Amino acid sequence: MITIKDASLSYKRNNPVIDRIDLDIQPGCIYGLLGKNGEGKTTLLNVLSGQLFLNEGTCHVFGEDPAKRNAGLLQKLFLLPEEINMPDVTAMQYIRMYAPFYPTFSHDILKACFESFEVDFSARLKKMSQGQRKKIAITLALAVHTPLLLMDEPTNGLDIPSKDVFRKLLASFTNEEQTVIISTHQVRDLESLIDAVLILDNKKIILNSRLNEISRKLFFRLTNPEEDVLYRNQTPFGLMGVGENTDGEETPVSLELLFNAATLHPQEIKRIFNR
């Protein structure tokens, strides 16, 4: 569905943000796109949505080059940016501006979002708080119901109850035909939703894997200091560690531990997952 080959992009000469990356995204998953600040997560989403062009390599989304920005392709994807400029209209007018562009727009999802987020959709966007505007933006993103949904830090600015609402709405209204890629630092907000992980580190993709494969190949549990692990972290419950799973027992994946292990030992991760 999404294929990126040997892709590089630089904002300044000789300083690539992403450097010769290859990526295959399969349909029907919710991907968590993780990476440190400045590693290229937003850049990657902007490439997939056709807002940035690669300096080298190729990118195909649904078999088309997103850089051409053909209407047919753009109807199949929606990017929710981290921050979005909103016009001085009411929330309902904002939805009405963009909804007709998307043939997959769903009024049922729109209604469910209205009711769940409890925002006054007749209020003007400029008079709303940032969190309320984010809810409107998320409403549009979910309601357009495109086969590919890209979200950049969707939970930033949301209060705790709204994060829960967002999780429930995303879980309820994404189906097997949709692919969602969520770039986030707030892994705990979305841990229960994500079923595949992409990790960007040092301009490369160091991990692209489904959670069930990760839990088969890595363990996440309490360890002792002598145990050979990729990463360990002291918690109130003890020393939590992540390491190569050699005994076949699957444990629930901790995205935080996974991320830290992957960024500290990228070569080891590649070895384990490319075997």
Next chain:
Amino acid sequence: MNDKISLQRIKLLLRADWIEHRTQVSFVIGSFLAAFIVFFLITLQGDATTKEFIRKQYFFYGLGLFGSFIYYCRYIGAKVHEPKGLFLTLPANTMEKFSAFLLEGFILIAVFHLLLWPALYVISLTVPGYSVISFFDIMRTFKISLPIIAFLSSLVFLSYITFRKHAFPAVILAYTLLLGGTIFMIKKIVIEALGSQQGVFTEMTPMYYTVNFLVRYHVIAFVAATLGILYIAYLKLKEKELR
């Protein structure tokens, strides 16, 4: 895959812009009317001759059209270079978005004229001896320079699509270079070259034929140049990135 031009999508683009900007358009129309009232008051001052009235009308027509055009270009520039909006990913081809821009420009010019003539006629009813210029008077006056105006306007349009900041200074610089270059070419190449051949088969030189061709067919040349500039503006929009 659905990359043919769709009138329906162009209509949706115009509709979305109308929903977004209708309050602002109301303010612009209010500003037009305020400007007409100021014009009316200025008309009452100074010489009360028909010639003076007509002169002022041409002046304010030009000023109003120029102001409207700059407002339109600033609107286009803000839309194209908006860093955190949805414009680039809006499901419409580049040609559809570009066509919507051009249509909005024509609509703005049409609205300007629809407000102007009734306002001038209202003034003519209240001021004795006031004669309103007609659209055809203006076309006759500007006929020769209309292709040139179109060409210069297209340069402004291109500048606002190309440059995120300082588009207007870029245009002034471009005009200065264009004018300076044209004067230099005329002075150095045409006049000096012709001067040296004065009285000796002047009318049979390639330079003569070139200059003669440009003067006689300047309308076609400027129209072609305008279309060329608009095509470059379309390509700039196609290449627009979020950098």
